[in-house]
Amino acid sequence: MTDVTPAPAGAPAGLPGSFHAALAQALPADAVLRHPADLLTYESDALVHLRQTPGAVVLPRTTAEVAAVVRLCHAHRIPFVARGHGTGLSGGALPRPDGLLISLARMTRIRHVDIDNQYVVVEPGVTNLDITKCVAPFGCYYAPDPSSQSVCSIGGNVAENSGGAHCLKYGFTVHHVLGVEAVLPDGDVIRLGGPTLDPPGLDLLGVIVGSEGTLAVVTEVTVRILRRPQAVLTLLAGFPSIDAAGEAVSAIIACGIVPAAVEMMDRLTIDAAEAAVHPNFPPSQAVLIVELDGAQIEVHELFATVEAVCGRCGAETVEIARDNTARERIWKGRKAAFAAMGRVSPNYYVQDGVVPRTRLPEVLRRIRDLERRSGLRIGNVFHAGDGNLHPLICYDEAIPGQAAHAEQVASEILQYCLDAGGSLTGEHGVGADKKGSMPKMFTADDLDTMQRLRCAFDPSAICNPGKVFPTPRLCGEVPGPYRAHPVERAGLAERF
Amino acid sequence: MTDVATVQRLEPADARELAEMLRSADDRRLAVVVRGHGTKAGWGVPAVRTDAVLSTARLQEPIEHCAGDLTVTAPAGATLAAVNAVLARDGQWLPLDPWAGGESTVGGLIATNDSGPRRHRAGAPRDLLIGVEFALVDGTTARAGGRVVKNVAGYDLGRLLCGSFGSLAVITSATFKLSPLPPASRTVAIAVPDGAALGRLIAAFAAAVLTPSAVEVALPGPRLLVRFETTETAAVQQAAHAETLAAAAGAHARVLHGADESACWHGHDAAVHHPGGVLLRLNVLPTDVAGVLAALEQRASLHGLRLHAAGRALLGCLLVHADGESAALVELIRHLRTAARPPAGHVAVLSAPAAVTHAVPVWEDLGGAAAIMRAVKAQFDPRGTLCPGGGPGGLA
Ligand SMILES: Cc1cc2nc3c(=O)[nH]c(=O)nc-3n(C[C@H](O)[C@H](O)[C@H](O)COP(=O)(O)OP(=O)(O)OC[C@H]3O[C@@H](n4cnc5c(N)ncnc54)[C@H](O)[C@@H]3O)c2cc1C
Numbered sequence A: 001m002t003d004v005t006p007a008p009a010g011a012p013a014g015l016p017g018s019f020h021a022a023l024a025q026a027l028p029a030d031a032v033l034r035h036p037a038d039l040l041t042y043e044s045d046a047l048v049h050l051r052q053t054p055g056a057v058v059l060p061r062t063t064a065e066v067a068a069v070v071r072l073c074h075a076h077r078i079p080f081v082a083r084g085h086g087t088g089l090s091g092g093a094l095p096r097p098d099g100l101l102i103s104l105a106r107m108t109r110i111r112h113v114d115i116d117n118q119y120v121v122v123e124p125g126v127t128n129l130d131i132t133k134c135v136a137p138f139g140c141y142y143a144p145d146p147s148s149q150s151v152c153s154i155g156g157n158v159a160e161n162s163g164g165a166h167c168l169k170y171g172f173t174v175h176h177v178l179g180v181e182a183v184l185p186d187g188d189v190i191r192l193g194g195p196t197l198d199p200p201g202l203d204l205l206g207v208i209v210g211s212e213g214t215l216a217v218v219t220e221v222t223v224r225i226l227r228r229p230q231a232v233l234t235l236l237a238g239f240p241s242i243d244a245a246g247e248a249v250s251a252i253i254a255c256g257i258v259p260a261a262v263e264m265m266d267r268l269t270i271d272a273a274e275a276a277v278h279p280n281f282p283p284s285q286a287v288l289i290v291e292l293d294g295a296q297i298e299v300h301e302l303f304a305t306v307e308a309v310c311g312r313c314g315a316e317t318v319e320i321a322r323d324n325t326a327r328e329r330i331w332k333g334r335k336a337a338f339a340a341m342g343r344v345s346p347n348y349y350v351q352d353g354v355v356p357r358t359r360l361p362e363v364l365r366r367i368r369d370l371e372r373r374s375g376l377r378i379g380n381v382f383h384a385g386d387g388n389l390h391p392l393i394c395y396d397e398a399i400p401g402q403a404a405h406a407e408q409v410a411s412e413i414l415q416y417c418l419d420a421g422g423s424l425t426g427e428h429g430v431g432a433d434k435k436g437s438m439p440k441m442f443t444a445d446d447l448d449t450m451q452r453l454r455c456a457f458d459p460s461a462i463c464n465p466g467k468v469f470p471t472p473r474l475c476g477e478v479p480g481p482y483r484a485h486p487v488e489r490a491g492l493a494e495r496f
Numbered sequence B: 001m002t003d004v005a006t007v008q009r010l011e012p013a014d015a016r017e018l019a020e021m022l023r024s025a026d027d028r029r030l031a032v033v034v035r036g037h038g039t040k041a042g043w044g045v046p047a048v049r050t051d052a053v054l055s056t057a058r059l060q061e062p063i064e065h066c067a068g069d070l071t072v073t074a075p076a077g078a079t080l081a082a083v084n085a086v087l088a089r090d091g092q093w094l095p096l097d098p099w100a101g102g103e104s105t106v107g108g109l110i111a112t113n114d115s116g117p118r119r120h121r122a123g124a125p126r127d128l129l130i131g132v133e134f135a136l137v138d139g140t141t142a143r144a145g146g147r148v149v150k151n152v153a154g155y156d157l158g159r160l161l162c163g164s165f166g167s168l169a170v171i172t173s174a175t176f177k178l179s180p181l182p183p184a185s186r187t188v189a190i191a192v193p194d195g196a197a198l199g200r201l202i203a204a205f206a207a208a209v210l211t212p213s214a215v216e217v218a219l220p221g222p223r224l225l226v227r228f229e230t231t232e233t234a235a236v237q238q239a240a241h242a243e244t245l246a247a248a249a250g251a252h253a254r255v256l257h258g259a260d261e262s263a264c265w266h267g268h269d270a271a272v273h274h275p276g277g278v279l280l281r282l283n284v285l286p287t288d289v290a291g292v293l294a295a296l297e298q299r300a301s302l303h304g305l306r307l308h309a310a311g312r313a314l315l316g317c318l319l320v321h322a323d324g325e326s327a328a329l330v331e332l333i334r335h336l337r338t339a340a341r342p343p344a345g346h347v348a349v350l351s352a353p354a355a356v357t358h359a360v361p362v363w364e365d366l367g368g369a370a371a372i373m374r375a376v377k378a379q380f381d382p383r384g385t386l387c388p389g390g391g392p393g394g395l396a
Helices: A017-026 A036-042 A063-076 A128-138 A154-160 A204-208 A242-254 A267-277 A296-312 A324-335 A337-343 A357-374 A402-419 A435-441 A444-457 B015-027 B080-088 B106-112 B157-161 B195-207 B232-248 B258-271 B286-302 B326-339 B367-380
Strands: A056-058 A080-083 A100-103 A110-114 A119-122 A177-183 A189-193 A217-224 A231-239 A261-266 A286-294 A317-321 A347-350 A378-383 A388-395 B008-010 B032-035 B052-055 B064-066 B071-075 B129-135 B141-145 B170-177 B184-191 B214-219 B223-230 B252-256 B278-284 B306-312 B317-323 B345-351
Touching (some): A017 A056, A036 A056, A063 A100, A063 A177, A063 A217, A119 A128, A154 A217, A189 A204, A267 A378, A296 B232, A337 A347, A357 A388, A402 A435, B008 B015, B015 B052, B032 B106, B129 B157, B195 B286, B214 B258, B223 B258, B232 B252, B278 B286, B278 B326
Parallel strands (some): A056 A100, B008 B052
Antiparallel strands (some): A177 A189, A231 A286, A261 A286, B214 B306, B278 B317
8 A cells, every 4th residue: 555656766765874964964963863763653644554664854943954954855866755743634744764754843933923914924833723822812813724723733734725614615725825935845945925915926825735745845834814703603403314404505505605614414423423522412313513604793694594494404403502612512523523433433434525515415325325335334524515525434453354445435435526526635635645546536637737837846856756646747858849749659640 | 029910810619729729839839828808918018929819719618507516617718797697697606806807708817816806805716716727838738626616636726827827828717616696785985084094994994893895995085995795784784884983083984885886886996997007016914005005195296197096905905007207107116116025015017008117127026936937837838838928927
């Protein structure tokens, strides 16, 4: 499973002594780890079945140190992998034995806060939640809220274009990042964007966000912060079936309402959450969490419609959270869903796929059939508003072959998503995990075109190589005076 | 100089033909400029050479609206008006309102990343684009993103094309996420006594719990226009709240709706878009908006310039139109560029007479990012076929 693309030409496996010596020169002694015991922590991200021991780990404290390390890697042709807090779920921060792991975990300063102009400048190791904490006294917050927000880094969020339950209304990381400082794979430091909009030139910021650490190492992030909305109302409705809950979602959207969040959980995940954090969810086959926020008057008016729609669609129970405590209890149940699966199954595999929202019922039906056929239980918890599914496939490692079976089931679910016109990943990224599936979603030309960007940033292929794309593009080919079109190369057409 | 008579017109009927024409032009070393409806053709720097103009005008069908998914996929040549007419049947829209917006094509919207007052809440094309299909100069057709609103598979090349002014690839179709059409609208038009009051009012709206769809400043005036697009009750109530904020700042406010409201917005947009003079885009911090506008007015009266400004107060994004002696216009641009330096601000010349563009650069300096931007251009368009010299930042 752990396939590692070959090291750049000329670089031997493991790190050469000359490189170690140069590292020791460039960084203070406590910023370099190379003893096997120290490297253990860095063998994988949260996708723990993919692991490798890194050649060495560095923990720089400043942009200058990151740049110095990257310059060394460039000079010695050593591949490097940036790592935030290792909560990624696609093996994006999977290190390599012949490469260096650059942890940004020590770059945790908040460099600048400007409440009046609504932005904050932070180092990449600052956690998502710490940004909100530092502006909360001013009635502000940072909008993207991945479930991992208390532990994941903003650098990792930028790399993955992370989303959260509230991205239906507020968008993803890319909509809230105004600028970055980044170290290019040759060690040059650049700035893209900043607190003022419409920076000149190409929107490279827009593609660095979501590039999974394959274009540059981000050393500073400027994020937009928002004022807390005047009113937030949250509703928890129990439905007799997933289909009925799905219908309610469609009906809400058909009313012209864009809720701040719409989340759905099925019976299995409700049971798991109940066992773990006792959110006191109703005993229904499916629950829907709908949250509206905004100006008081608007929220109250639209909320009445949402309530009515739920009733019309057969809701068995409707509970309205009238205060923060009630609201937090509902969200705790939802956000605990992943971790809580441990209560109902010894092991589980988290999948992340997207379907157009209107195709949800059909895809969920296929998942239920698969559950029956495969004999593995599949929990469903998802961002129903935007069609982002997170099926949880339960298995028992102790039963021979079941882990592999679960992985097969997970990849079959991805195929259902693609069949419905969806995507391989809505928020966890491609990383090392799904790169092999990329050709199911994109043509060879699509992937080759994306890699032109990579060639511009990283012609020597040392920046997190072997991630995202199934096969690397040889950057030497372009720019060149002439390049045969694939059709031509295959002898199918001639130029006129 | 380009001889207009010899410029070839390429009008492909579909994406395939477009890619073939592009490849053939690239093979023959022709310089190609892409055109939608030409609503922003005068923006930026003209290409240093134009041998062929490639028009997307014939790429108009089909407009595929998935109402339940709040998405639309439309070909590059479809106009925003045509797209929105289809979406309106199901009570939805693509909430972009750039100048001459209705006539702008989907491809042109992306290439200029242009937006209007509603950017305040809805964002610019880059924020709404979720998938894109395009052709490269070597005839490759490719796709990035998808048709679902949430998707992080692969590089988001659509965003790279936003604001690229046709310098990297030719967009053939695009998918956007949509919004429901708001049921009601009110605009609070506020006549502000002076710059100091304007600063206070902008700060008050920034801190308020209101949810406007647009917060615009305008010169002469200064004036503020605050729009609420939501349910009828909420629009009325929020407008009343805005009036009290205005009164507290000693300003006079009027609530507009219906025909008066439309006329007010048309006048606001039109004020900075008339022929002649220079059109500048200033990006500053929101807390600097009032000060920058006051300084501009002062300079304009000193140098006999006719000045109009309109912009997103809380985003710090301003359009400034100035007319007068070329020398004074050049001085104005130079002055603004020394006053608003990155990262606190920057100034782009969107359109200007040759006398001005010969004296000051149209684009701001790309700074340390210039080399990597050139490398990206070289990867996508190795021979510099597309819009030579006319890319953002003057990328060759
Ligand atoms: C329980 C749990 C719940 C989760 N819920 C969500 C969720 O709701 N939504 C969501 O989107 N994700 C979720 N995730 C996934 C994960 O938290 C995010 O992808 C997060 O952004 C990763 O941040 P990190 O700091 O842990 O990055 P890492 O895992 O360390 O790295 C992730 C990727 O980012 C790159 N990277 C990290 N830092 C930098 C940098 N400074 N410069 C360049 N590249 C860098 C790495 O090379 C790697 O490719 C969840 C994960 C867990 C374990």
